[in-house]
Amino acid sequence: MIDGFKLHPAYLDRQTQHSLVMEIRACLIAAPLFTPALPRSGKPFSVRMSNAGPLGWVSDQQGGYRYQAHHPVTGSPWPAIPDLVLKIWDDLSGYPAPPEACLINWYGPDARMGLHQDKDEAARDAPVLSISLGDTALFRIGAAVKGTPTRSLRLSSGDVALLSGDARESRHGIDRLMPGTSTLLDAPGRINLTLRRVTLPATPPG
Known part of the structure; x- marks a missing residue:
């Protein structure tokens, strides 16, 4: 496995998972799921998404991949990241600044996400933290260099x-x-929460 990848299996018990789903549903009332699109082709993702936090990740044919402070459809600011999510970041990330973006990805039964790198952030020294809720997903990970072997595991x-x-x-x-x-969940599918620090902290970590 690649150095720096750490899986915490069954980190959240059933009651905590249920509580987190309730908090995410409240976020989605304020910031409904939308369908992002690839920058060049405009092809829609199979995953629907939303965000919580000061910044949210969006993608469309016109503007490409980016972070912005408002929902691309409603124009409203993103809701705050739930405290329970922030606690998980504080407990596991080892990073001295809070996340600024919590991507809320909804995977229907046929959805998938192609191999990609998270590289739209200035704070690349901060980790990316991923929380899985719902149906098991087959996750694939490989080194940064294309063409190198990948490994699969279940989340x-x-x-x-x-x-x-x-x-x-x-x-x-x-x-x-x-x-x-x-x-x-009430229906087949998966919620994935991806936490990222986007901007460099005013005081450098360390």
Whole structure:
């Protein structure tokens, strides 16, 4: 496995997962799910998404990949990141500044995410933290260099993954979901929360 990748299996118990789902649903009332699109082709993602925090990640044919302070459809500011999510960051990230973006990704049974790198952030020294809720996903990860071998593993409901060090630059994605592997959500699918620090802290870490 790539140095800096850390999986915390079953980090969240069932009650905590349920509480987190309730908080995320409240966020989605304020910031409904939307469908991002690829910059060049305008092809829609199979994953729907929203955000919480001061900044949210969006993508469309006109503006490309970027962070912005408002929802691309409603124009409203993103809701605050739930305290429970911030606590997970504080407990596991080892980074002395809070996340600024919490991507809320909804994977339907047929959704997937191709191999990609998280590189739209200035604070590349901060880890990326991923929280899985709902059906198990087949996660693929490989080194930053294209063409190098990748490895697959399962991310189950309640798992938390951390990408730091070399893994922060890794190519990673979701090959497929395994519908019916969780009863947490009302329908087959998966919620993934991805926490990122976008801007460099005013006081450098250390």
